[in-house]
Amino acid sequence: MAELPLVSPVNSHNEWDPLEEVVVGRLDGATIPSKHPVVACNIPPWGARLQGLAAGFGYPRTMIEPAQQELDGFVALLQSLGVTVRRPDPVDHRQQFRTPDWSSRGFSSSCPRDGMLVIGDEIIETPMAWPCRYFETHPYRSILKDYFRRGARWTAAPKPQLTHELFDGDFRIPEAGEPMRYILTEFEPVFDAADFVRAGRDLFVTRSNVTNRTGIEWLRRHLGPGYRIHEIESRCRTPMHIDTTFVPLAPGKVLVNPEYIDVDRLPEVLNSWEVLIAPEPNPIGDRLLKVTSMCGKWLSMNILMIDEKRVIAERHHTDMLRALENWGFEPIPCDLLHYAPFAGSFHCATLDVRRRGTLESYFD
DSSP: OOOOOOOOSOBBOBSSSOEEEEEEOBOTTOBOOOOOHHHHTTSOHHHHHHHHHHTTSBOOHHHHHHHHHHHHHHHHHHHHTTOEEEOOOOOOTTOEEEOSSOEEEOOOBSOHHHHEEEEBTEEEEOOOSOGGGTTTTGGGHHHHHHHHHTTOEEEEOOOOOOOGGGBOTTOOOOOTTSOOOOSBOSSSOOOOGGGEEEEBTEEEEOOOSSOOHHHHHHHHHHHGGGOEEEEOOOOOSSOOOGGGTEEEEETTEEEEOTTTOOGGGSOGGGTTSEEEEOOOOOOOOOHHHHHHOSSOGGGGGOOEESSSSEEEEETTOHHHHHHHHHTTOEEEEEOOGGGGGGTOSTTTTEEEEEESOOOOBOOO
16 A cells, blocks of 8 residues: 655745744843853843843843743634644753854854744755854754654755854944945855745845855856745835745735835836835833843834734834724734843744645746
């Protein structure tokens, strides 16, 4: 009797098809990133100062406990919506590791979005530029092996050396009006998955301080002629991750950050799409949160689509909730404000591995 063909449990082509299964990050063992110029240049100034002083130490309980409480609520919400939730294995990221060229401690398992990119039935482990994230996909290996045995494709991009040749030793953050520059050279391909968003056969990317042109070209060649990759220009002086800059919400609708995006310079392929301008984020009064956040104020855009209508968004950002409703969406308020010191919110904290849909082209 012939064996039945495997049906991959991984199937996700865009940011909005009905969500069926998701990986959600974990805070166990979270460690303040080891000191490195590529880390310091990517986080807000106060956060960078604190990170430099506390690098390699575990996060204090005063930061973990409120974030954990909110994360538990987020997981419960996803499950109540009928979404299967998978979690990485607990790991102590304070363990030191080394390559032939350098040593570091780890960071955390808080953001599966950064280290893995799902394209259809394939999960791609990405070559991240922060040394402290070198082995960050290891806590997910139990999940990855399970998906592979059940029929998913599992790929790892070339492991980067992350030696001094990759980083511009004279780098300084460009001032407003100065030409854009990045800390990364083109020594080898590096990219974070969170610098890409998917819209069927079209992907959009921002070049950043963790994603270089060589990394974008590696992915373009790997995916082949069945996909197109479009670069989104960002005016952010410290770019890192597209999901607070340019967020596809549904076929024909994209949310953009008015501070970082010049809508007149968007790729022509978007001419037929409705461009929705994100409202100014609501101010955050918690002083500790403001100085420990690893993210900018536009984390209000870091939302998670459950389907083409329903969207999980931060309860604190009432102006964003109201805007989503006015645009015809059904926002589901949830708390995850205290996740910011761990580098993200709803989109960063998740990896949507299965959405009910097929590969399509949404552009002329």
